[in-house]
Amino acid sequence: MSVRSLGATLATLLMGAATVLGLARPATAAGHDYVALGDSYSSGVGAGSYTSESGDCKRSTKAYPQLWKNANAPSSFRFVACSGATTTSVAGSQLGALSSSTTLVSVTAGGNDIGFADVMQACVLQSQATCVSRVDTAVSQMQNSLPGRLDSLYSAIRSRSPQAHVVVLGYPRFYKLSGSCIAGLTETERSAINRAGDVLNGVIAKRAADAGFTYSSVVDEFTGHELCSGAAWLHSVTIPIGNSYHPKAAGQSGGYLPAFRSAV
DSSP states (O other): OOHHHHHHHHHHHHHHHHHHHTTTHHHHHHTOEEEEOOSHHHHTTTSOOBOGGGGGGOOBTTSHHHHHHHHHOOSEEEEOOOTTOOHHHHHHHTGGGOOTTOOEEEEOOSTTTTTHHHHHHHHHHSOHHHHHHHHHHHHHHHHHTHHHHHHHHHHHHHHHOTTOEEEEEOOOOOBOTTOSOOSSSOHHHHHHHHHHHHHHHHHHHHHHHHTTOEEEOOHHHHTTOSBTSSSOSBOOSOSSGGGTTSBOHHHIIIIIHHHHHHHO
16 A cells, blocks of 8 residues: 555544544534524623624623634524623513524523522511521422523424524522631632522523433533632622623633533
8 A cells, every 4th residue: 555545544443433423513503593692691791892883782702702712613693691690681682693503503591581680689688587488489489480481492492493503501509608708708608609599590401301402511610610719710899890600701711611512
């Protein structure tokens, strides 16, 4: 066998191995028609570098949908996630970006439906008892009203884009317990907030699975980078106040992006 023939044979074998091992995925990604839906965790609030066209939706060039798009060059890209979005507002104002040709969708939704911002405000400004009570109320909403809202949203997504691979992402666990924080919330409050986050993620994961969607947790990616970890990828209470309890740029690139990429 000539050197040239040997080289061609080896190249063919390597390409085949790459396909088997899943290493040839960029070509598949390049063929995607990708739509990014959701709330502030998808729009990138807290990461900075917001696009002027997005206005109050605060879509960041450092948010995971934009980062994935930059790395994979899909055939088309619609980024319509918006700060403050609920399941109802995602369904009402974002699904126009979907079509029958959409092949990939990402979405975060549910946190605003249970009054996430109000919960954190109560915990920061009021007593421990009030904080825990407000968390318990939110957990009740997660278990009773949120499943139906998620089902409605997921059904609407599937109806508009029946062939799309839909990736539903969860939310980080906020606090490292017994961590480095010496002020602020009590351990009881931090534990209650973490517990609520776990319930929320569990509800979202179950509804996503029942809809035939792929759920991707971000809890593992953020482990070691929670608040009170000493290396937080989340903002605590900060200015501007809207950034509070949202991922920093490092949380988008090191937390959400790998979780999304692993599920595509």
